[in-house]
Amino acid sequence: MKKTAFAALALAFAASGALAQDVVRMGSEGAYPPYNFINDATGELDGYERELGDELCRRAELNCEWVINDWDTIIPNLVSGNYDTIMAGMSITEARQEVIAFTQNYLLPEPSAFIALAGTDESVRDTGVIAAQSNTIQAGMVAEGDGDLLEFPTPDETISALRNGEADAVLADKAFLAPYVADSNGELVFLGDDVLLGGGIGVGVRQSDDALRETLDRVIADMKADGSLNAMIEKWFGADHPQF
Structure with a gap:
């Protein structure tokens, strides 16, 4: 996949420290439980990454909405602007980092x-x-x-x-x-x-979206520090799953 130059989004920090963007669109697959899946009862996206993504947005004071996308085109459609993040069980690898950027991992290599x-x-x-x-x-x-x-x-x-x-x-x-x-x-x-395999799972963003990546990175670090990320991992993956 070729590197592409992308138009920078209008991302900046407001006075409150929140990201000044009307809506942050969170891309996921919805087909990989317990990471992400469609809840049969509600028809809505569910799973570890839905709960974590909602919490990241709440703490960062971001207005977020979820977009479901097939796995095969999930990176190209991030790059083309169909959504602003990927939270879909995506491992951090050198090959992917040539095309998109990642936050720090929210799941250890597993x-x-x-x-x-x-x-x-x-x-x-x-x-x-x-x-x-x-x-x-x-x-x-x-x-x-x-x-x-x-x-x-x-x-x-x-x-x-x-x-x-x-x-x-x-x-x-x-x-x-x-x-x-x-x-x-x-x-x-x-x-x-x-x-x-891989370097753990992180939030994928466009390489131009430094402010969004840094905002999400800060919240993930806070959740690691206060233990809430480990509690969420244990809820969805069990007590034996690697934790921070």
């Missing part, structure tokens, strides 16, 4: 894992057909290895590919995979050791 049908030999991790969501750090890892990468636009499609025999295993964030394994009555199992 385990990715392979799952497969029960009885599958662990060797498929290295030489088999591995399903992963496209444009993820997991897909990048498989592409660099000796196995065959099978990419899908949504994470649910990777699970379907495993179950219908298209793929030998799935590689994704362990927190996403764990409910599938737990609810499968032994059909699905974790395969081998966990894998650590």
Whole structure:
């Protein structure tokens, strides 16, 4: 993806310290629980990143609204101005930092894992057909290895590919995979050791939006310091999930 020069948004600090922007549009995927998902009962975006994003906006005195966007085009549509942030379980990587900027992480680097049908030999991790969501750090890892990468636009499609025999295993964030394994009555199992990828998950912003990034960065740091971020992580991911 080419670097692009973007017109700077009208972002400045008001006298109160809040960001002077009418509306900050928060982009998310809505398809990756518990990070972000559509609540079946309300039809609204829900999950860890919805709760965290709302709290960031409240503390920063920002007027925010949420925009749902497919994962495959989530970075291009940030760059083109369809929304102002990405909060969608996006890991901080050097390749992405060539195109967009990130706040400090609001989730530490966390385990990715392979799952497969029960009885599958662990060797498929290295030489088999591995399903992963496209444009993820997991897909990048498989592409660099000796196995065959099978990419899908949504994470649910990777699970379907495993179950219908298209793929030998799935590689994704362990927190996403764990409910599938737990609810499968032994059909699905974790395969081998966990894998650590990326530099944690942060808020993505356009490279020109320094004021917005700095504002969100400050609030994330405050939430780390007062323990509220860890409390939110524990609520959505459990007590064993890495905390700050």
